[in-house]
Amino acid sequence: MKRRDFIEKTGLLTGGLLLGSSWHTMAATAGPVKMAIIGCGDRGLGILSVLAEQKERFTLTAICDLLDFRLEAARKDPFASSAKVYKDYRQVLDDKNVQGVIIATSLDMHFSIAADALKAGKHVYLEKTMTYSIPEAVELVKLSANYPAQTLVVGHQYRYTPLYFKVKDMITKGYLGTVTQIDCRWDRNWNWRRPVPAGYTDEQINWRMYKRHSGGLPAELLSHQMDFINWAFDTHPDEIMGSGGIDYYKDGRETYDNVQAILRYNAKGMIGNFGATCGNAREGYIFKIKGTRGMVSLLPHEGVFYPEKDAKKELETVDGVTGATRIEWNKDGGIPLMTEKMKDGTWYAMQEFYNCVTQKKMPVSNVRTGATTAVCVHLANQAIYSHTIQTWKPEFNFI
């Protein structure tokens, strides 16, 4: 929300007096944040459904997409019933009835829309990966510094679940000991294509297959895990090796259907293995963080801690253990990290977006962390495409 709007609103409700209220209570009097969704594909609609679950925080005043059939689909959602419909995002940015924008377009458009949105005074929730290229990431960091009153959240949504916060806390407190290896996969056994409706081109729908629009599997999938490692360990890789190819779906695609990147983190003494294939679904999502005292194995919404043998030995020497709601061990020797069901990561991410907008907080996943991860993704892609080893440069130190 722009400061002027904000003062106008609270002025109406409090007779112009701010009676020592905090930002939080003031925001509560200002009502929901007026949002627009730019890009109404699968991800845009997914976010729409989360906004609809948080009606006390958000209203939807505009939707925007280049493609008519997507706009049609989005309009059918009851939450979009009073939203204006645009095909050109610049018209969304001119709309005074929009305070914040969700940007869920193809990757190549992220930067220009986000930059224009900031200049137009909007708050921004920008899908991951933050930008298509490293220069764009650098530029967005610079640009956003000129708009400190506006929120920019980068949509690495898993970051916001209580589970991933807990794992970061475990790492910080040393429960895993010294971590040396990270194994990440995001596999599937299908071509990763969406059906193309009559009258549209493959490039419009399956932009992920085209290098000029997308960073492929590393950008769309592995970025989440790379981002978490940067954040949880407060670090970045120093050296990135990669390999990959169009190994199974030789269907005219440009981005690879099989990739592997090795990220070397010198300061932490860690190796991160990040891989994705479209040719096997057996293991699907893998995220394992391995330390001298134990390993955490993560799914998007579940996590299990596996202590190493020494940590367990003492427990096994007794006949029984008493404890308050004592540790529950899995059949395979693990301890589940969450005992209660969580909501989807996007739910927490949108809650954070709202809190940052209304309380002027810096998001946990912000333009600087987003830029760090964007650099990781692009260095990985450069390593994969050019068969070279990429190294971190001082100008990538955004944090």
Add this chain to the structure above:
Amino acid sequence: MKKIQINGSAQGTTYHISYYAKDCVIVKSQIDSLLNAIDQSLSLYNPNSLINQFNQSNEGLTVDNHFVAVTKAAQSIFQKTNGLFDITIGPLTKAWGFGPVKPDSLPNEKAIQSLLPCVDSRLLYWEGKKLKKRNPCVQLDANGIAQGYSVDQIALLLEQNGINDYLVELGGEIRVKGKKWPEQTKMSVGIETPGEDFAPTVMKKIVWLDKGALTTSGNYRRYRESGGKHLSHLINPRTGYPFENELISVTVYAPDAITADAYDNALMGMGLRQALGFVEKQPGLGAYFIYRQKNGNIADSASRIFRSLLQP
């Protein structure tokens, strides 16, 4: 004699039973059906349970033997603890989100004040096997005692079948009788380290038992967060708010598990000094406390009876 082990899941947790016998005289299905019957009676998580029917009723209803035993034990401990243990705490645990349904927000002062008149075990009375309530808003929560009772019932089943050497553990609540074979030693029980969520490396103490029950109540794993603050799931039935004192956990030793289980929560509420004094006055009761000192350090303290269990 051979060692027979039965492991399973029940009451939202797991159980582990070891007993020594010439043959396998008790099998898992018998344990499961016993626990299931107790659930039907006393579980808030079972929508059709007797306890849920009682809570929804205006005047109360005729209850089964499990219900009678647990409620009568609860009423007795209510008196002995001056109301710090109270089975009518249902409305409060529900409001604070420690029941089957988790409300999105925490209760405010007004909501809590409105619930307090419903929380008092003296609002219960018996007409034969009919348990009646003096106020329709009275709701029971047997979670602080039903697990201990279940452990005792399993122990009883084993003993009725001629088993005299066993260890029963359900959700960290333990009952022991006899010795291990062939070494003829007491059974050892570790007391889990509280404080750190995922550091099972250090066991604070190991105790040796040949009879009796051990249960632990603590603030360290079951809590809700509010404004970065951990709220204990242990609610003071008299104030309506979570207990707040230096105690991190209490492990109670008693002749049976229902007694140990009912006392552990109340002792958590008393604070170290009062709790230690209280325990020393109860025949057959022992306790081990882990607490936070004013300087932030973690320390422990044990009652006289409990200290005697620390020797093999």
